[in-house]
Amino acid sequence: MSTIHVTTTVNGDAVEFLADPRETLLDCLRDRLDLTGTKEGCGSGDCGACSVIMDGELVCSCLVLGVEARGKAISTIEGMADGSTLHPLQRKFVEHAALQCGFCTPGILVASKALLERNNNPSENEVRFWLAGNLCRCTGYDKIVRAIMDAAAEMRGASRC
Amino acid sequence: MLKDPSKDASAGQFRIVGTRPDRPDGLDKVTGRARYGADISAPGMLFGAVVRSPHAHARIKRIDFSKALAIPGVKAVVTRADFPSGLTGEDWNLQENTMAGQVALYDGHAVAALAATSALLAREAAKLVEVEYEILPHVIDVDDAIRPDAPAIRPGAADHSVPEGSPPNVVRYIEFGHGDLEAGFAKADLVLERTYKTEATHQGYIEPHACLAQLGDDGKGEMWVCTQGQWFVRRMCAAVLGLEASQLRVTPSEIGGGFGGKTTVFMEPLALALSRKAGGRPVKLVMTRSEVLRATGPTASASMDVKLGMTKDGTMTAGRATFRMQGGAFPGAPVDMALYCAFASYTIPALEHVGYDVLANRPKSAAYRAPGSPMGAFAVESLVDEMCRTLGLDPIEVRLKNAAREGAKASYGPTFGRIGLIETLQAAKAHPNYSIPLGPHQGRGVASGYWFNHGGETSVSLAIAEDGTVTVSVGTPDIGGSRASIAMMAAEALGIAYEDVRVNVVETGALGVNEPTHGSRATFASGKAAVEAARQTIKEMCLRAATKWGIDPEAVIWEDGAAKPAGANAGDFPPLTIAEIASTMGSTGGPISGHHQATLDGVGASFGTHVTDVEVDPETGRTTVLRYLVVQDAGRAIHPSYVEGQFQGGAAQGIGWALNEEYVYGSDGRLQNPVFLDYRVPVASDLPMIDTVIVEVPNPGHPYGVRGVGETGITPPLPAIANAIAAATGARLRSLPLSPPKVLAAIQGRVDG
């Protein structure tokens, strides 16, 4: 099968790659662009480890074809920090020990960033239901939820300044 | 000279141990920089794919891979013919599981593998491998597999322990106990006997198995792999492929969860075999999620009969447990450990335990967090709870009355040393969660659990860098934050800053043999060895200072990261810091490092007690967990956040096992739910905050009193949830998972079972 030339924007950078039309966006991010921060946990959209933001929407990149990325703006975990300045969510995850093996962490960080961009003051329940599509097997979610609520509080406080 | 911290009381007397610094791998993990099993590439890399049996039990008549090999881009195909013969024992089991010989033993069993220039091509080519099967009768459920007329999966596989005349699929048998059982039951006011069943579950790590392997014709190989134990991978691959162990170098990647499922090999030897066949080109092999569920190592399923005698004031007089477990088509179901742990929380004068390890046409089981203990706890703790309710006794009081304690005989024979069960029961009883009033359809459940923990082969090096900072090389992959804990212990021992210690998990060529990160041993064993290695460097640094000062080495002490004269008599010298000593070490005697290797003793077991409140919807049978409390003895919590993390993680897996998770097989013996949609693990919206209390009864066998904590947390949830549901509904369920349809049927029928 012949490959298709795709140009798109990832984390603000213009990029291009050749995609087999059967390849997912996840495959292309990892294998064509060497952005291995986004993970494959299931390949069927059930675990959220492959979460990225595409044109402002939170998606499972294993359910998007690589060729669909043409002309879109994609944000992955690699673009979450601003240079060496971590996003408050990233800082709070480390502070609260909200990760153990860390494999689900990129997906959960991207998903929670998407949440806080829509709702800057989520309740615990809202955080839990928003994250229901991101599996974590190590932490039991307790410290993850606390880290997100703490980051949200910090971001609300900062935005008031 | 170091103080002996295990003799002291708790927090406050350490500088670093007991605090909560940031973990050293945190930055890499929150930025996506950390590299896991599948996050690596190599020039010339090929991609592997595995052909797997779609049948539960079938003779392999013929494999024709000519069409696949004819495709340009397909560079190698391997079958069992590419593996050495003549292996015996567990080596044979591993080889047979890695690649089927004459018989496919379970749905998903590998029969061939190939490597191609792209992942898509490998997958397409795999479909062109033709395999002719002769389907054989299969057996799935443990109580079917143990029947005398069940299809015999491997005649002759039973070992010396199995009595003559046993059913054909019984491969191991265990029997142990003490005391006069009949007399014990005769003394009881209440004797109940019940049967409990648990289904197989998977460790459920989010990262599928993945490796990049390279093997040349000269027998030299390299592997990058996500694993809990790189020396186990090395040894097992060497055995299965007929290689010399030292010629294979295995490097552990960051690991995306293991829980016991990554302490062995599944497809790793296939990747090496493919590489060798493809002229030494590196081969990347990553499992799909359905391959992980079908063809790695879920835990065993169990059918358990328990009988217990209790006087009306709650004293346990006698107990009997008969457990049947299947661990797949190979011996190794953890029935022995399940029995050892079953009554371990209690001191009972008469006990009998009987266990059967049974073959079934299912994948080869692997360890899963305290293997066997959760199943045994489900059975015994449910029965204890039922008897408490019948007699109108408080479940924590009854446990306190019969609790295992220091100096008492353990259920499995020996006398207990210092343990902390009673402290966990008292802390649970005193916790506010134990007295929160409950509403309609709500119920509270309590259960205790136990795991031995493990020492094991350990080899650690600690080296001083030229600037006085420190590297520690350990062999135990970090699955729960052990790099942080080990750095903390090393820094504490040396009297330097936590930030000045870097812990690296190294490859097999860099240290002597290390057992995997399993048995809750990483913080305990690598930590203990790191402290020993630190002590050696301290001794050497004191010697360097003594030589510089011209005094006796005995007159030098180490304090706050510096060598100092022991007193005014020794001499009036300013302290010589670690940085100062390091900067001249090349000329004062050479590099300074310490090394400690041993099969470590001094292991401390960990007990836990959980309390949970649930609400059961009477219309749907759905159970909501309202509150969950974990109280567990950590000995000493080096990094409390990571200890809490282990408590919470173990509880979450236990809750999933109790409420939703199970392997579902069709009548054709095929796994029906090999994807996360249908193999339902807990999600964030299923769980409340998980409250934790760390009890510290220091383990005398560790310089800081550490007990492993990773495993005990999964053992109480199964019965705690079952007990809470019984309290909420009046219906006692004895077969896991306690999924909504089963709970609803039980409520509506008010049927026991």
Place this chain on the structure above:
Amino acid sequence: MVDVNLWSGLRRFTDGKLVVSVEAATIGKMLDQLTTAYPGLAKVIEAGVSVAVDGEIITAKRNTPLRPDSEVYLIQQLKGG
């Protein structure tokens, strides 16, 4: 002499005895003596056993010393996850 407690399933190899006394100063010597006294135990010990000495479970350590009054139990080899 140290008393070694066996699990009841091993009775068939030891003429019904659950406690066997052997002359041994280490775990390794103790296991060797058991095998010499009761050859039927060889396969069991070869398959791997853990030994609980005064309550502490020791796995695969032949050099561990034993005293005449040590409490010694043979148990199945334990593994973790």
